[in-house]
Amino acid sequence: MAEEKINKVTIIGSGPAGYTAAIYAARANLQPVVFAGGPTLDHPQRVPGGQLMVTTDVENYPGFPEAITGPELMERFQKQAERFGTVIHMENVVKVDFSQRPFLIQGESVSYRSETVIISTGATAKWLGVKGEDAYKNRGVSACATCDGAFFKNQDVLVVGGGDTAMEEATYLAKIVKHVTVIHRRDTLRASKVMQERALQNPKISFLWNSAVEEVLGDNKGMNGAVVRNLKTGDSQLIKATGLFVAIGHTPNTELFQGVLETHQGGYLKTVPGSTRTNIEGVFACGDVQDSYYRQAITAAGTGCMAAIDAERWLIEHGE
Incomplete structure (x- = not known):
């Protein structure tokens, strides 16, 4: 394992929420790192970019009157995040340690210490x-x-x-x-x-x-x-x-955080109403991993924006 690097914002997960968080964090000069995810033994078909990667035409995302495919939309999200300096690793996080700051985020090939973490691991349809x-x-x-x-x-x-x-x-x-x-x-x-x-x-x-x-x-x-x-x-x-x-339900992708972050009965991460803050200071959650109600690309993107702003303000308040 390479030497751990310390950064201000690490985003676990991609999709509309994760990439939007990256865009906002990068434009705030926080130099975010994204672990975009990928296939696992339990989910061999999972790909970086979330559920839109297996969606054909997206007709309800504003700004695309002629529709756009899910993979193309996610490619644009990714390129926009990278344009502002986001570092993206196309791999999964295998371990987190939120017991002390800077937090430990260990990927399959690279490891970071991070002052804040934004979780956007999404949910998987049953x-x-x-x-x-x-x-x-x-x-x-x-x-x-x-x-x-x-x-x-x-x-x-x-x-x-x-x-x-x-x-x-x-x-x-x-x-x-x-x-x-x-x-x-x-x-x-x-x-x-x-x-x-x-x-x-x-x-x-x-x-x-x-x-x-x-x-x-x-x-x-x-x-x-x-x-x-x-x-x-x-x-x-x-x-x-x-x-x-x-319509038999969704399973939030929260296995990595079991026993660490508070969840609702259905397994979705709990956030403070009106924010993306979790029960651990400096850890935020956005997108479908904390939203069992709307589950739309645009609402996920909205909460991704919120998470980046919440993280930026948290860092300022704590002198980072």
């Missing part, structure tokens, strides 16, 4: 793990109705799940698509009463109870249906649909 799901991701299969719903105008789609997220997705999609079929493994919903009633009373939403998706079907144009099995009778049926929205 998937069904069924045949055809991977093949039709971004070609019908999605985990974000707000991101992709507009592509399915006047079409029939499926939503899998029974919690608040699933009901929110179904209700949102019903404003855009022709019809929504919600597929749920049980015969009752886990969603809050108000969310249940909103979905159950919507004439454009129907339900398949005690059911699970077995396979996603399609052709070279994209998804065109799904095989759904009734878990009580064992009978299967083909449901024609051009979209499948998996």
Whole structure:
């Protein structure tokens, strides 16, 4: 391991939050270092840049009226951060020590001591793990109705799940698509009463109870249906649909900080309301790793900006 370097700001994670934090920190002459992340044994498909790296057209990020692909948008974020002097390591952090300052951040090949740390490790969508799901991701299969719903105008789609997220997705999609079929493994919903009633009373939403998706079907144009099995009778049926929205939750990427930083029940990092501060002085969190509600590229970027400003002001207050 090379000799540890001491810097003012280290950002763990990339994506809209991490790169925006880097842009603001670099322009404040804080010379940030970014550990952008990469594949791991548990997540071999994870790539630097976050969930947008597996997103095709992004139509709702301001400034791109003709749309832009997720990877291209992240490439622009990265280049802008580098333009102002950000040092980026395309590797994972394997160990942190927040017990004393400067904090220790140990990567796969390089190690730093840092006066402040910004965490932007994001969250990973939970998937069904069924045949055809991977093949039709971004070609019908999605985990974000707000991101992709507009592509399915006047079409029939499926939503899998029974919690608040699933009901929110179904209700949102019903404003855009022709019809929504919600597929749920049980015969009752886990969603809050108000969310249940909103979905159950919507004439454009129907339900398949005690059911699970077995396979996603399609052709070279994209998804065109799904095989759904009734878990009580064992009978299967083909449901024609051009979209499948998996709404069974997200897992925040917080394994590295377990037992060190405070988290909510769902594992998302706790931040002081109105800021990005965590329970440890000098450690900040932004993006989807601390946001279980909005989970949008633009809100992640916004909190990345906040984290950089919070870190800069913290350094000034502490004479750094």
